[in-house]
Ligand SMILES: Nc1ncnc2c1ncn2[C@@H]1O[C@H](COP(=O)(O)OP(=O)(O)OP(=O)(O)O)[C@@H](O)[C@H]1O
């Protein structure tokens with residue numbers, strides 16, 4: 671049976687992730703893979719309710735972290751693990767790196783507590799209960815906060831996180847950079863300050879170099 675593949679997409683708000691997830695899903699479908707497209711916070715009815723609170727209600731950093739991990743547990747149990755067990759490709763818009771970047775680096779919340787929650791929430795799920803479920807690959811859209819802010823200003827009304835000052839996003843960006851240094855094999859860094867075509871080409875190249883999509887697909891699906 672085909673092995674499941676778990677890919678997450680990360681970056682500061684406005685980095686340009688969403689523009690490329692659907693294209694990558696199509697590229698995998700073209701190879702015959704079944705794709706589950708999902709997101710965090712969210713991904714299940716329960717976790718989507720928690721997402722609404724996280725994005726719109728006032729709370730401290732510990733409460734943010736607890737809501738993020740509570741939603742993640744439900745998401746893992748109900749959507750991600752079953753899809754991986756069926757051999758599907760799971761494409762997830764944000765996962766635990768976002769908690770370390772936003773609550774850890776952005777809000778300054780204790781990284782050791784986050785690591786404890788990560789261990790608690792992301793184990794006891796697979797056939798091997800000790801296995802800590804994390805993405806196989808994380809596509810990190812790296813962009814200067816000023817560029818992301820300019821993109822978002824033109825796009826939509828900001829939520830609680832998008833309304834944060836540039837200094838917050840400088841810290842979040844550094845949080846992602848730290849995660850990438852700690853796990854270089856998992857992270858594929860994409861220079862997301864470039865135009866959409868160049869960003870899409872980098873995403874496909876990152877897949878190809880990992881042997882996850884055929885070489886003939888490296889230049890395909892570069893249009894939204
Ligand atoms: N390479 C690019 N160049 C210029 N504008 C872009 C580029 N990529 C995306 N955009 C625009 O920037 C805005 C934010 O993009 P998008 O919603 O894909 O970002 P995101 O990373 O998914 O953000 P968030 O995580 O906050 O939802 C959109 O208006 C999108 O059209």
Ligand SMILES: Cc1cn([C@H]2C[C@H](O)[C@@H](COP(=O)(O)O)O2)c(=O)[nH]c1=O
Pocket residue numbers: 683709710711725738764765766768769770772773831832
């Ligand atoms: C998973 C996760 C997310 N966040 C933040 C990051 C973003 O500002 C929003 C999600 O919005 P998007 O448009 O869907 O990207 O939530 C967070 O603070 N902590 C997390 O664990």
